[in-house]
Amino acid sequence: MFGFKKPETSQQQTVDRINIFSSLKTGLSKTQAKLFGGVGDLLLGKKKLDTTFLDDLEERLLVADLGIHATTEIIDALHSSIKRNEISDHDLLRETLNTVMTSILDPVQQPLTVPADKPGPFVILLTGVNGAGKTTTAGKLASHFINQGYSVMLAAGDTFRAAAIEQLQIWGERNNVPVVAQHMGADAAAVIFDALHSARANNIDILIADTAGRLHTQDNLMDELKKIHRAIGKFDDALAVENILVLDAATGQNALSQTKQFNDAIGIDGIVLTKLDGTAKGGIIFALALETGIPVRFIGVGEQLDDLYIFNSTDFVDALLEYQ
Ligand SMILES: Nc1nc2c(ncn2[C@@H]2O[C@H](COP(=O)(O)OP(=O)(O)OP(=O)(O)O)[C@@H](O)[C@H]2O)c(=O)[nH]1
């Protein structure tokens, strides 16, 4: 009960990385088009490299929701490099852009690791506003950890929305993992408390708990999250708990205030940024990195089980800058 299985081999991870990159490119194509679509010509060397380009790029970074701070950081870095004549051609420009953008994201590239020295189960609590992708992420995470050799259980902590329990049960079936659920209207903390008992009795490595969508401004619902935490602590205060905030990338700048308020209420350990495939606002990840510094554990680029990737800053920026 107190030990976890080792993750998969590095060979498997290498194969995964190659596949990840091409899917990531496809997934990020909308944001990529918004950012570099119109200025792609310039990056390909067809236009002049001047301040008009920087103005154009600045506007695009803002429209793609990078936010004023990340945008300024990127533009300033390019500007001073151009002024110092360090950028003589477009390849160098692209390299500089790549370096600056990656350096903004590097600090939040901190993949989720399952602690080996804590009593099981490792608890992953998924929170976030309505429709952010929590339940889907619960299903995807179950698949991710099963592929790494861990045993997983799901807890249906959304007892509020009609059909939420069934939705999680479907993900349980897809992954062939048990789902602990009660009835609609049940106390979410009690469901998760039950699930903890069941997980421990069955020697489960990871318990992934879904929760109801809530607005960060709804105090009573934020209190429910605190109650869930108390229930986990009551079960065993030595348990490792990962509070994941699930954010819909299409929310744009509002994701920042969501993060700040969920973080103030329960403390967020990691972010899963979903729906990057469906939005041109994927630049929000740069704002989140600069403004919150909270690790981005995974990114979601689709509705299917395997459309979830461990966040990697280099791959992310490479995918964005691959404009051909
Ligand atoms: N394109 C795309 N769709 C996604 C992604 N993640 C989730 N979705 C879709 O977004 C919708 C909402 O996802 P859910 O997982 O139900 O979101 P939720 O946060 O559990 O929603 P509530 O329980 O109502 O608060 C579903 O139609 C999902 O298929 C993603 O990464 N990409």
Ligand SMILES: [Mg+2]
């Ligand atoms: Mg849900």
